[in-house]
Amino acid sequence: MTTAAPEDQLRLLSLQALDTRLQQLAHSRRTHPTLARIAELDKQIADLHGSLVDSRTAVSDLERELAKAEADVAQVVARAAKDQQRLDSGALGAKDALAVSDELTSLGRRQSALEEVELEVMERLEAHQESLGKVEAAHQELVDARTAAEAARDAAFADLDGQAAALAAERAGAVGGIDAALVALYDQVRTRLGGTGAAALRGGRCEGCGLELNPGDLAAARAAAADQVVRCEECGRILVRVAEAAA
Numbered sequence: 001m002t003t004a005a006p007e008d009q010l011r012l013l014s015l016q017a018l019d020t021r022l023q024q025l026a027h028s029r030r031t032h033p034t035l036a037r038i039a040e041l042d043k044q045i046a047d048l049h050g051s052l053v054d055s056r057t058a059v060s061d062l063e064r065e066l067a068k069a070e071a072d073v074a075q076v077v078a079r080a081a082k083d084q085q086r087l088d089s090g091a092l093g094a095k096d097a098l099a100v101s102d103e104l105t106s107l108g109r110r111q112s113a114l115e116e117v118e119l120e121v122m123e124r125l126e127a128h129q130e131s132l133g134k135v136e137a138a139h140q141e142l143v144d145a146r147t148a149a150e151a152a153r154d155a156a157f158a159d160l161d162g163q164a165a166a167l168a169a170e171r172a173g174a175v176g177g178i179d180a181a182l183v184a185l186y187d188q189v190r191t192r193l194g195g196t197g198a199a200a201l202r203g204g205r206c207e208g209c210g211l212e213l214n215p216g217d218l219a220a221a222r223a224a225a226a227d228q229v230v231r232c233e234e235c236g237r238i239l240v241r242v243a244e245a246a247a
Helices: 006-030 033-089 094-175 180-192 215-223 242-246
Strands: 198-202 238-240
Touching (some): 006 198, 180 238
């Protein structure tokens, strides 16, 4: 039979209240809404990442394609300018002048064709750049939202951790005034039963499990010595006989 001073048994209810609050704070930390928000934003960012990479790759490819098209045009223009310079010099014979003139005509057609290709690539590049801008803006918006959510989480955690530290210090002080064996039993029961190790017995009901004691168990609890530690026959928690203590 476990015994402890009635006042120590009463103190268990205050200790239980502290432990319950600590448990609630831990639960609030694990399930804080900002965590779900961050997870949701992470998923959205990951989903958008593929589109962002594809869009950037398309723009990069078109930039290279445009650079090549511009180089092709520049090469033809340079060749035409050189031919025109030769033709304008007057140093060519009639046959050579005719050949150069024909080449200039051919180069003109080639330049026109290449400039059409260049223009088509430029139009495609502009469209993809516009699309990329939208995707990057959407991505940045999500990143900014995640940063804000992280800041909100950190602020909430700091507040919860501060409350928990204060309660832990209060609990340490409370434990120091209670019989060590009783605290050990209480902690053992509390660990096994999900956080509640002691509960008041009021009106024949265990406030731990919420069940009424049967007449025999209730009579035994009420008849037990004041220093006897009574357990609930239904849930096994320590029963603190508040009603009897208040009578």
